[in-house]
Amino acid sequence: MSVNKVILIGIVGTDPEIRYIETRPIASFRMATNERERTLPDGSKVPERTEWHSIVMWDGAAEFAEKYIRKGSRLYVEGKIRYRIWEDRNAIKRNVTEIYVDNFELLGFK
Numbered sequence: 001m002s003v004n005k006v007i008l009i010g011i012v013g014t015d016p017e018i019r020y021i022e023t024r025p026i027a028s029f030r031m032a033t034n035e036r037e038r039t040l041p042d043g044s045k046v047p048e049r050t051e052w053h054s055i056v057m058w059d060g061a062a063e064f065a066e067k068y069i070r071k072g073s074r075l076y077v078e079g080k081i082r083y084r085i086w087e088d089r090n091a092i093k094r095n096v097t098e099i100y101v102d103n104f105e106l107l108g109f110k
Contacts, residue, residue, distance in 0.1 A: 004080045006099050008033055008053060009107070012073040016057075016065040027057040027065035028098075031075060054098045056082075061101055074107040 010033040017028050030052050037048045055077060057065050069075065079101040086094055 006077070006079050006081055008075075008077045008099065010034070010053070010075060010077075012069055012071055012075055013052065015071050016062075016069050018062060018066045024059060025062040025066070027055075027062035027069075029055050029065070029069070031055050031077070031099075054096060055079075055101060056098050057101045057104070061104065068106060070109075072109050074109060076105040076107055077101055078103040 008031065010031045013030040013032050015029065019026055019028075033051050033053065035049045035051075038046050040046060077099060079099045082098045082100050084096055084098070086096070088094055
């Protein structure tokens with residue numbers, strides 16, 4: 001048995017970009033999660049850290065994203081990590097890590 005599950009709560013950084021593969025809508029956008037600054041037991045400080053995630057939604061979720069999700073939205077996401085390699089126009093191989101959404105909930109705005 002294996003598990004590929006990601007849970008994120010964060011702020012949407014860009015309005016969703018909608019495109020279609022045949023008749024299936026796909027929404028993609030960036031989402032930020034933050035780790036707060038903290039002080040370790042020895043007194044040293046660990047600075048705040050922001051991670052950016054590439055989010056991908058299909059079908060009904062993509063249609064919802066197109067209508068309701070905007071930059072600044074606070075969002076709960078459950079999904080899977082997907083890695084893919086592609087070539088750009090200059091034949092340079094690029095790697096991308098994406099979160100394919102299974103479940104989500106719009107939590108409001110920042």
